[in-house]
Amino acid sequence: MRRLLPSLLPGLVLTLAAPWAPVVLASGAPAEARAAGKIQSDLTGWTGEQLVDGRTAGTVVRRGRVFLKSPVTTTRVDGTTYDVGRWVSRWARPGFGFTELVASWEAKTPGDSMIEVEVRGRDASGRKSSWDSLGRWAYGDRYSERTSLGSQDDDLARVATDTWRTASSAGLERWRLRVSLLRRTGASTKPPSVGHVAATTSRRPSSSPATSKPGKVARAGGAVLDVPRYSQMVHQGHYPQWGNGGEAWCSPTSVSMVLGYYDALPKEKDYAWVPEGHAAPWVDHAARSTFDHGYDGTGNWSFNVAYAARLVGRADVSRLPDLRAVERLVADGVPVIVSIAFGSGELSGAPISASNGHLLVVVGFTADGDVVVNDPAADSPAGVRRTYDRGQLERAWLDASTGTAYVLRD
Template sequence: MRRVALPLLLSAALAAPAPAMAEPDPGRPGDGGGATVVLRADHAAVGTDDRHIRLRAWDTSEQWRQGSLSGVKVREGRVVFDRAAATVTHAGRPYDRAQWTSPWASPGFAFDELIASWSALTNGNAFVEISVRGKGGGDTTSWDLLARWKSGHKHLERHSGADQPDDGTSVNVDTWVTGGLTSYQLRVSLLRRTGTTAKPSADLATAMASRIPASAGPTSEPGVAGGTVLAVPRFSQMTHEGHYPEWGGGGEAWCSPTSTSMVLGYYDALPDPQRYSWVPDDHVAPFVDHAARSTYDFAYDGTGNWPFNTAYAAPLAGKGFVTRLRSLREAEKLVKAGIPVVASIAFGPGELDGAPIGSSNGHLLVIVGFQEDGDVVVNDPAAATRKGVRRVYQRGQLERVWLEASGGLSYLIHDAEHPLPSPGKHSNW
């Protein structure tokens, strides 16, 4: 399972008083950490157009050059460590740092959450830091650290930023929470141990700013993907029960890396077996154990950090990032383009008919298709075996437990053969 981060109440200047909605009782957090119950402002309007979401991506050489370069070079769509712009200390050891800073970006509305994603290569004793700051009402916040991340398992225990609840902002695992800012800057720092020749680099950085209502509103009408079901392989997180307690222990804790692995399997992009040769031969789907190890957040104490999952998947598949979708109609556009959607949901007893578990305070599954009537075909990793992973959920039920729990939070992972469809008037991918 995965805790679902719900936005804090907006400031009075941004939202009129209204009933608030609490997330389900978290009980035992599924993949570690003690998520506290927080509230989302319940905006009066609940239509699709009232879901304010804007994603900004830096992906091409031209886009990277729009930012400020300090010790980095832009090469073939990547920012690459070139020279030390500064020397800093981490864990008592010196590291050379170079960094890229985005221009100020304004989503066009006052946002109360921001989630950053990235795709990076961190060879040797090197890692990346992701930081953000914002503006609102003329004031500029301090830089907040969102993550220290590396792809390997030596030299650094990857982790999300601490709470940092100064100047009206805070960090909730992978989510930057604000009282309602109007613009932001994203910073990607590339660090290598002083004296080494590592060349860390990044080929994608995204920032998804949002302000969304608490209610899902009316169920969306079926869209373009009726009758389309993608051939996504089925893996069960429960077959890993008891595996590697140091990385969450499998079972209910591994819905996120299991879902991510299903999508990678669909693209024939699972890691080379040599990368998980350390997993015992009797472990089913050993690449899921590898994914759990590679996505584990040592600060959050779990594998459910959203951008850690897409950062793991992106170099394998091609691209990957976290965003929010406004309804299942947008998920249908992606499925029609051949892109499965990993969705973050939470539900109580009786709220999701046919689910393999009775309730969850935070769970990830893969939307793989749609029936002709609009109901949703999913690969739900909470099934006890692979055979039971494929499920069909009622459209209205799944849409509600997705939009009201996580605001439509989704992983979009795709390869070159499956480019993102045009979002039309929307701006969330």
């Protein structure tokens, strides 16, 4: 990606191919990564004026955004006809055979408009996959339901909610994204637009990913960022149509904590529909705004960073190799949301005994290298701040999600 992690990750290479080309954050040599038991990952994207590098059809790049201009076709969505224009990226090559891909974007969808993001891949022989949809998305839900669109398991890859997975363990060599911008036919509202689109590709090592020793923050004596503390559990029973709060809302609650850190929470008028007396009503807003009607939950990684990007300015799903990479982000003032899973006894001090999928915010590190977190699974905000054993948390993160992280920047 353009500049997401400048000089932060040892063993990663930041390359700017040309003034108009995307900046690519790529992993080191594949053989070295496999030998070290490291996750291979690459984050490539286009933002602002870099979007002129893509191919347009019925769209125009203006002021660093792709706008719907002169539609090239129409489509029907839930009984409504929409005008459609498209932007297609160049082929991206991460430098290893990737087996998973997760997309990120920042878009504006005024009125009855939306975007759809699709991916296509190519293997080492040159064979191309079909275009697979990673979802239809709009910031609001007045006119349409944001949704993932099923597995589409037909050739070289399939979709698992937010993650595109290859059929072959050899993986794919290249990928490209296609963004369709849709507005209801006949509507006079402003057109939808996109200011950033990216994808993280990754490949797991043949063995369990290696854990890390304490790094930059620990050596400096430890540090903790002043991230506000919100509990998902105080929302138990809220809005059954958007997940019913409680254990289902770890992702939007974590996103809200980081938005609060950046003073980028939604405006009060945006969540005025939440009854008076609800604790942290902006969390209810985040849950509604990230809910995936196809998945039937608020945990879609891409939808969560798309929501955050509309408020904070820059947000991506990334895959990081270890906690030392997270330490460098924390040292740069950036809290990191990580996706974990753990069984009974595998994460000492956690407010829940086990989870097959949970998100929390890494806010700092102790001088010993242990991890200071805001864990939204606590019963109340007072119990959200916790310290977890470094090895336990790192294993719960790397093994469960291949180092998946939301990186939000203002």
